[in-house]
Amino acid sequence: VDDVVTVLITGAAGQIGYALAPMVCAGAATGPGKKIALKLLDVEFASEALRGVKMEIMDCAFDACVSVDVFTDCEKACEGVDVAIMVGGFPRKQGMERKDVLGKNVAIYKQQASALASKAKKDVKIVVVANPANTNAKILAKFAPSIPRGNVTCMTRLDHNRALAQLGERSGKATIEVKNAIIWGNHSSTQYPDVNHATIEGKPAREVIGNDAYLDGDFVDVVRARGAAIIEARKLSSALSAASSVCDHVYDWIHGTKEGEWTSMGVISDGSYGVPEGLVYSFPVTCTGGKWQIVQGLSIDERSRKLMDESAKELTEEFELAEQCLAE
Numbered sequence: 001v002d003d004v005v006t007v008l009i010t011g012a013a014g015q016i017g018y019a020l021a022p023m024v025c026a027g028a029a030t031g032p033g034k035k036i037a038l039k040l041l042d043v044e045f046a047s048e049a050l051r052g053v054k055m056e057i058m059d060c061a062f063d064a065c066v067s068v069d070v071f072t073d074c075e076k077a078c079e080g081v082d083v084a085i086m087v088g089g090f091p092r093k094q095g096m097e098r099k100d101v102l103g104k105n106v107a108i109y110k111q112q113a114s115a116l117a118s119k120a121k122k123d124v125k126i127v128v129v130a131n132p133a134n135t136n137a138k139i140l141a142k143f144a145p146s147i148p149r150g151n152v153t154c155m156t157r158l159d160h161n162r163a164l165a166q167l168g169e170r171s172g173k174a175t176i177e178v179k180n181a182i183i184w185g186n187h188s189s190t191q192y193p194d195v196n197h198a199t200i201e202g203k204p205a206r207e208v209i210g211n212d213a214y215l216d217g218d219f220v221d222v223v224r225a226r227g228a229a230i231i232e233a234r235k236l237s238s239a240l241s242a243a244s245s246v247c248d249h250v251y252d253w254i255h256g257t258k259e260g261e262w263t264s265m266g267v268i269s270d271g272s273y274g275v276p277e278g279l280v281y282s283f284p285v286t287c288t289g290g291k292w293q294i295v296q297g298l299s300i301d302e303r304s305r306k307l308m309d310e311s312a313k314e315l316t317e318e319f320e321l322a323e324q325c326l327a328e
């Protein structure tokens with residue numbers, strides 16, 4: 001049936017999975033009027049926990065959820081998938097080097113790329129959440145050449161939403177009044193949260209806030225370090241806000257961004273704004289008809305240019321390291 005959307009969540013026995021699965025079943029990602037066939041994938045080691053998540057989803061008796069199936073075999077999980085939310089990944093454990101974590105994760109994304117390419121729907125929409133999100137997405141795209149480039153994205157919506165929330169709080173306005181912030185670059189501490197085009201109640205954010213030192217200093221640092229601040233407070237990494245942002249990412253991609261507004265998505269660069277072609281880089285995008293387009297023609301000042309280039313450089317190096325790991 002046409003109005004059933006098959007949604008895959010990988011890493012579904014994890015923290016984000018636990019928050020995300022019910023949101024997806026409530027229609028937050030696909031919108032009203034759609035039924036959801038939910039597929040949950042995790043590794044064998046987590047299969048008992050995964051079974052528990054399935055029981056709880058069943059017990060929610062969601063109106064829109066027509067089925068929930070659990071898998072430890074990626075190929076079976078990818079069969080017939082319309083939307084793939086890739087949360088599964090290997091966490092950084094004590095004593096592990098950055099390269100070790102990266103190597104383990106890109107190996108997962110190389111393998112899952114083949115499963116998606118051979119089993120998912122031809123026009124499957126993919127969003128990679130697991131870190132290193134941009135590089136995992138680039139590896140996925142590389143090893144799934146039959147999937148259209150535009151269908152492979154990574155999530156920087158959480159960073160985008162964090163930026164909106166900070167601007168709302170600072171100006172004393174509701175977050176919904178804040179529009180058109182931008183996250184450029186990597187979902188990492190080199191990301192550049194840019195307020196130069198943002199508005200609050202329709203007025204330039206810089207004017208409303210009237211404190212450039214804050215906007216160029218603490219604001220950027222707080223958005224970049226928000227994940228760490230949440231770990232500090234919760235002793236666990238962000239899960240609820242990550243799940244909610246995944247739903248925003250998928251919803252806007254499918255249903256379109258609002259007139260005059262954009263969002264941030266990690267997408268494959270076409271060279272816009274001088275970002276090296278082929279990098280999965282976070283850009284301001286609008287969405288229409290199930291496709292994203294990079295917002296063109298925004299003015300970029302010298303400071304922004306430098307920050308955008310730094311993040312691009314990090315991504316180029318990260319990808320080189322990923323290729324090295326895969327070759328070893």
Ligand code: NAX
Nearest residue numbers: 011013014015016042043046088089129130131133158242
């Ligand atoms: P958890 O460790 O709680 O969950 C990850 C799950 O993935 C585990 O259940 C694990 O068994 C599973 N997994 C591992 N290898 C797998 C494989 N080959 N196939 C399927 N599943 C596999 O982490 P959680 O807190 O849920 O975070 C998940 C990922 O999201 C992490 O990589 C994390 O760094 C990343 N994040 C990304 C964010 C973003 O904005 N892009 C923000 C939140 C989050 O930090």
